[in-house]
Amino acid sequence: MSMSSKYFEQIIHQVPKHRILAVDVFRGLSITAMILVNNPGNWSAIYAPLKHAPWHGWTLTDLIFPFFLFIVGISISISIGNQLAKQVPIVKIVSSSAIRTLKLFALGLFLALFYYKFGDSEFNWVNDRLFDVRIMGVLQRIAIVYFCSVLLFLFFKPKGLLIWSILLLLAHTFSLFFIPYSAETGTVYQGLLIEGNNLSAWLDQQVLGSRHVYAQTTPFVSDPEGLLSTLPAIVSCLSGILIGKIIFNDGRKTINEPLENESVNLNKVKKLLWLGLIMTILGESMGYFIPINKALWTSSYVILTTGVACLVLALCIYLLEIKKFTLWSAPLIVFGANSIAFFMFAGVSGRLLVMIPVAGGTLKSSIYETMFQPYFSPMNASLAFSIGFLIISYLLMYLMYRNKIFWKV
Numbered sequence: 008m009s010m011s012s013k014y015f016e017q018i019i020h021q022v023p024k025h026r027i028l029a030v031d032v033f034r035g036l037s038i039t040a041m042i043l044v045n046n047p048g049n050w051s052a053i054y055a056p057l058k059h060a061p062w063h064g065w066t067l068t069d070l071i072f073p074f075f076l077f078i079v080g081i082s083i084s085i086s087i088g089n090q091l092a093k094q095v096p097i098v099k100i101v102s103s104s105a106i107r108t109l110k111l112f113a114l115g116l117f118l119a120l121f122y123y124k125f126g127d128s129e130f131n132w133v134n135d136r137l138f139d140v141r142i143m144g145v146l147q148r149i150a151i152v153y154f155c156s157v158l159l160f161l162f163f164k165p166k167g168l169l170i171w172s173i174l175l176l177l178a179h180t181f182s183l184f185f186i187p188y189s190a191e192t193g194t195v196y197q198g199l200l201i202e203g204n205n206l207s208a209w210l211d212q213q214v215l216g217s218r219h220v221y222a223q224t225t226p227f228v229s230d231p232e233g234l235l236s237t238l239p240a241i242v243s244c245l246s247g248i249l250i251g252k253i254i255f256n257d258g259r260k261t262i263n264e265p266l267e268n269e270s271v272n273l274n275k276v277k278k279l280l281w282l283g284l285i286m287t288i289l290g291e292s293m294g295y296f297i298p299i300n301k302a303l304w305t306s307s308y309v310i311l312t313t314g315v316a317c318l319v320l321a322l323c324i325y326l327l328e329i330k331k332f333t334l335w336s337a338p339l340i341v342f343g344a345n346s347i348a349f350f351m352f353a354g355v356s357g358r359l360l361v362m363i364p365v366a367g368g369t370l371k372s373s374i375y376e377t378m379f380q381p382y383f384s385p386m387n388a389s390l391a392f393s394i395g396f397l398i399i400s401y402l403l404m405y406l407m408y409r410n411k412i413f414w415k416v
Contacts, residue, residue: 018337018408027255029323030081032336035343036319037074042353042400044068048375048392052385057393062202063298065311072145072301073243073312074319076152080247083153083160085255097161108154110416114347115146118354126364141230142219143211146350148232148240156244165252172242172249176306179239180297182206183305190226200298200305203227207235207303229302236304243304246313250320254279272328279321286314338401341408348414349404353396 044057056067090100119141124130159171187197188209199205203224211220211233220230254275290299290311297307326332342349360371368376379388379395407413 018340027085028327028333028336028340029320030078030085030255031343032323032327032339033074033320033343034078034082034346035336035339035341036323037071037078037343038346038349039339039342039397040068040071041075042349043393043397044071046353046357046393046396048371048379048389049385052389054386054390057390059301062302063200063300065299065301065308069301069308070312070315073240073309074316076149076240076243077247077250077313077316079149079153080156080244080249081251081255082247083156083244084248084251087157087160088251091161100161101158104154104157107416108150111150111153111347112147114351114416115144115150116140116142118146118351118358119144121355121358123362125362139218141221142215143221143230143232143234145232148237151237152241152244155241156248159241159245160248165249168245168249172245175238175242176309179235179304180306182235183303192226194226200300200303202302203229205229205303207233210235231302236302239304239306239309242309243313246309246316250279250282250317254320272324276321276325276329279317279324283314283317283321286310286317288314290314341401341404344408345404345412345414347416348407349400352403353400356400357396 047053047057058066059068060066087100087104120136122136123132159168163171183200183206184198186206187195188206189195196204196209202208203222204226208224208227208229211230212227214234215230217223217228220228220233222229222231290307290309290313293299293307293310297305299305299308299311301308323336327336360374361369363370365373375388375392379392382388383391
């Protein structure tokens, strides 16, 4: 056996027996893909699958965030489900979930504020960053979606969660198409799904303000993690909860009790494959009437991405639980074990690379132009930088994993 195989086996054997390997690997896959696409060497040289769709439509990159929310839902089904099985008081579950929500939201705001233009005498952090801070963001959305999903999970059975999912998607779709809104000029709009001119953008401008969002679009500013689109994002998480109930809660005393019955695992795969195929086809078909759009998080987008998530989870279960092909998953387990720490490290270090001035440019541009650009084509150089960023991140995450340091928020 090679040294690399022994190394990967050590990682696999460190996974606690009560953990569901397919879930941990799926989480690691989602966060790894998120960091990969967020850290190219050159934003102007990116392969198409590693970019978000310009507006309507989808790419592989557009699957990442809903995948992460899907796995958050499965984790809720597992962790909160086990707490309920142990008769932990609901008040305690809600309070601990609320604290976690506040921590996640605060970490998101920290990343939004973590920026300084060193060497620029005209930069004023208070005026240029603090007073213009983006309120929403990836971690902020995860926080809100997580807490809402926990509350729904605690007080509704699976049928109730399904009804809530349908109602949220219907309410969101109805709002986008049928609720009128007006610009400062007095012009009234309705049913537009144009970037910068849709109900979601209007609401973000009214509530968050024009200075606290991601994009300065017109006639309304907008945010891909805005307020209205958070409602269907909750459904992405609820879908994970429902899948967790269907697939992993099959008569065991606790939802994550080890299960070695191969025939049961194969049955899971078949269920997920059929469900995934149906939802993927349904989501794509709905796209002809309700455009698939990540920024708006349309209902067709929710159904499509949930379907693809089911297919990927089915593949993970098949490879890991049935075929026992596990060595390939070791790096993903390391990344997934400390997903929030990984996200924060990538966010902080990525910002530092563009904050530190070097020879009239930034540390990032200096590294990119010296170590990558001369040796690769523009696209490959940008991708090589992303991969190099992942490798360095992996070294830190592996040290944490080997020393059993797991950062829980």
